[in-house]
Amino acid sequence: MFTYVNGQVMPNNEVRISPFDHGFLYGVGVFETFRTYNGTPFLLDEHLKRLNRSLQELQINLSITSDEVQDILKKLEKANGWNNAYVRFNVSAGEGEIGLQTAPYQHPNIIVFQKQLAAAGPIAEKRGTWLQTRRNRPEGESRLKSHHYLNNIFGKREAGSDPSIEGLFLTEDGFVAEGVVSNIFWAKERTLYTPALQTGILNGVTRQFVMDLAKESGLHVKEGMYTPDEAESADEVFVTNSIQEIVPLQALGKKAFPGAAGKVVQHLFTQYRSAVRL
Numbered sequence: 068m069f070t071y072v073n074g075q076v077m078p079n080n081e082v083r084i085s086p087f088d089h090g091f092l093y094g095v096g097v098f099e100t101f102r103t104y105n106g107t108p109f110l111l112d113e114h115l116k117r118l119n120r121s122l123q124e125l126q127i128n129l130s131i132t133s134d135e136v137q138d139i140l141k142k143l144e145k146a147n148g149w150n151n152a153y154v155r156f157n158v159s160a161g162e163g164e165i166g167l168q169t170a171p172y173q174h175p176n177i178i179v180f181q182k183q184l185a186a187a188g189p190i191a192e193k194r195g196t197w198l199q200t201r202r203n204r205p206e207g208e209s210r211l212k213s214h215h216y217l218n219n220i221f222g223k224r225e226a227g228s229d230p231s232i233e234g235l236f237l238t239e240d241g242f243v244a245e246g247v248v249s250n251i252f253w254a255k256e257r258t259l260y261t262p263a264l265q266t267g268i269l270n271g272v273t274r275q276f277v278m279d280l281a282k283e284s285g286l287h288v289k290e291g292m293y294t295p296d297e298a299e300s301a302d303e304v305f306v307t308n309s310i311q312e313i314v315p316l317q318a319l320g321k322k323a324f325p326g327a328a329g330k331v332v333q334h335l336f337t338q339y340r341s342a343v344r345l
Contacts, residue, residue: 100308103151109343113272129177151186158176190327242293249307273307280342
């Protein structure tokens with residue numbers, strides 16, 4: 068497999084970064100994950116908007132354009148031969164002196180890698196489990212998609228390695244937050260519910276897109292502070308992320324749900340797949 072590093076495409080075993088990179092020393096870095104469908108990245112502008120906003124907040128002196136990303140992806144596709152792929156676009160702060168830095172970072176590292184994905188298949192299902200591990204509070208005003216991932220790792224360890232199980236965090240106050248690698252939604256009658264950003268969740272790109280699809284479909288969309296009992300009282304439950312798309316839950320806690328047979332899930336999934344033009 069080949070990876071892009073600061074302007075060059077190289078074999079994975081040749082990738083090197085300095086141990087003095089502040090992304091390694093202090094976790095100063097952010098990333099985006101997205102899919103390419105037949106060589107085309109989905110929702111790229113939305114991912115870049117969040118990435119560039121995060122870079123500005125971390126005082127990393129870099130702004131990335133869509134054309135630059137498209138050029139990188141073409142080079143990786145040529146090297147790896149994958150036009151249906153998982154893409155992780157990483158930016159770390161770059162090398163600095165040992166110690167916490169207050170000045171902006173001027174020489175960040177850009178590392179982009181792929182994993183091959185099969186062409187998008189039929190809708191999949193998972194089971195949701197409430198985690199005892201609580202979702203930590205964001206380090207700043209809002210949650211960044213940053214290299215600080217220990218809370219997610221603890222949640223994943225608790226949920227276990229079974230890919231058909233999605234661990235779901237509650238906040239420290241016991242409100243529904245998000246999945247280990249997903250945002251959560253539930254539908255009841257003609258309303259779609261999802262936790263508010265005030266719970267400290269990541270404002271997922273797919274989360275935002277699905278909310279727009281729901282509104283265009285005539286559903287009411289409500290964001291708020293909800294308890295697990297409120298989520299379990301729903302008609303349907305599903306989770307979202309940019310790689311797995313829309314994933315219905317066939318169970319949440321001890322309650323069964325219709326999973327892929329849910330009408331809201333089926334409709335939104337169809338609209339989503341139409342948007343990626345498969």
